[in-house]
Amino acid sequence: MSQALHTAARRLIVALDYPNTEQAAQLITHLEGIPCYIKVGMQLFYTAGPDFIRDLKSRGYSVFLDLKMHDIPNTVKGGAHSITRLGVDMFNVHAAGGRQMMAAAVAGMEQAISEDSSLRRPVLIAVTQLTSTSQEVMNREIGIAGKVEDTVVHYAQMARESGLDGVVSSPLEGPAIKQICGKSFVTVTPGVRPTGSAAGDQTRIMTPGQAIAAGNDYLVVGRPITGAADPREAAEQIIEEMSNHVND
Numbered sequence: 363m364s365q366a367l368h369t370a371a372r373r374l375i376v377a378l379d380y381p382n383t384e385q386a387a388q389l390i391t392h393l394e395g396i397p398c399y400i401k402v403g404m405q406l407f408y409t410a411g412p413d414f415i416r417d418l419k420s421r422g423y424s425v426f427l428d429l430k431m432h433d434i435p436n437t438v439k440g441g442a443h444s445i446t447r448l449g450v451d452m453f454n455v456h457a458a459g460g461r462q463m464m465a466a467a468v469a470g471m472e473q474a475i476s477e478d479s480s481l482r483r484p485v486l487i488a489v490t491q492l493t494s495t496s497q498e499v500m501n502r503e504i505g506i507a508g509k510v511e512d513t514v515v516h517y518a519q520m521a522r523e524s525g526l527d528g529v530v531s532s533p534l535e536g537p538a539i540k541q542i543c544g545k546s547f548v549t550v551t552p553g554v555r556p557t558g559s560a561a562g563d564q565t566r567i568m569t570p571g572q573a574i575a576a577g578n579d580y581l582v583v584g585r586p587i588t589g590a591a592d593p594r595e596a597a598e599q600i601i602e603e604m605s606n607h608v609n610d
């Protein structure tokens with residue numbers, strides 16, 4: 363693998379949204395040798411549990427544990443402490459939980475690190491508006507007026523001020539977030555669809571090339587890879603497209 367492809371692969375996060383460890387393990391086998399991140403979300407974690415995460419880490423994988431915590435500050439602090447102790451590389455909370463909750467997540471993470479010096483500080487990010495949320499749904503159902511981008515940027519600012527490292531947003535909002543929060547504030551962007559693949563429940567989407575060209579740091583891709591006839595080929599095509607747009 364060339365340096366450019368390697369660099370692009372490190373910015374791809376593959377979502378293992380599976381109902382059991384067997385299917386997840388099969389996909390990991392397909393991706394062997396590709397240095398991408400692995401994302402474990404609610405569906406897999408609630409059945410596979412922490413042992414699956416420890417196993418991935420012991421085998422050298424970079425792991426994003428996507429449990430989107432949203433609770434009272436004390437509970438989120440405890441959750442962040444437990445998650446950090448698993449040794450994951452990235453995890454998330456919902457920005458809608460507010461500043462105090464996000465600061466509590468940072469405190470829980472830092473407490474775990476201070477107790478065990480072998481742990482590395484994970485990247486802690488806040489979900490802004492889910493990529494499945496359209497402008498209309500945000501206004502009429504969630505009850506937030508205005509543009510999605512403005513809410514996303516507001517949440518991103520709160521996350522930065524609360525000590526988080528970045529946010530989850532759609533790739534469309536990446537440039538506005540970077541402009542307000544700075545280039546080093548991390549954007550992790552699901553809602554990525556290669557040309558011709560089904561959007562499904564995602565509404566705010568870009569292609570892998572567009573998402574990288576917009577300056578986003580990490581792309582989260584699930585079904586376009588996990589649902590492909592040849593998942594490895596699908597992942598390689600996405601990485602190639604990403605690598606072609608790194609300096610756009």
Ligand SMILES: O=C(O)c1cc(=O)[nH]c(=O)n1[C@@H]1O[C@H](COP(=O)(O)O)[C@@H](O)[C@H]1O
Nearest residue numbers: 377403428491492493530552582583584585
């Ligand atoms: O936090 C996330 O990862 C996340 C946030 C968000 O706003 N939208 C979103 O789709 N995700 C996750 O990103 C993945 C996207 O999967 P696909 O739509 O199959 O590519 C899923 O695992 C979602 O849980």
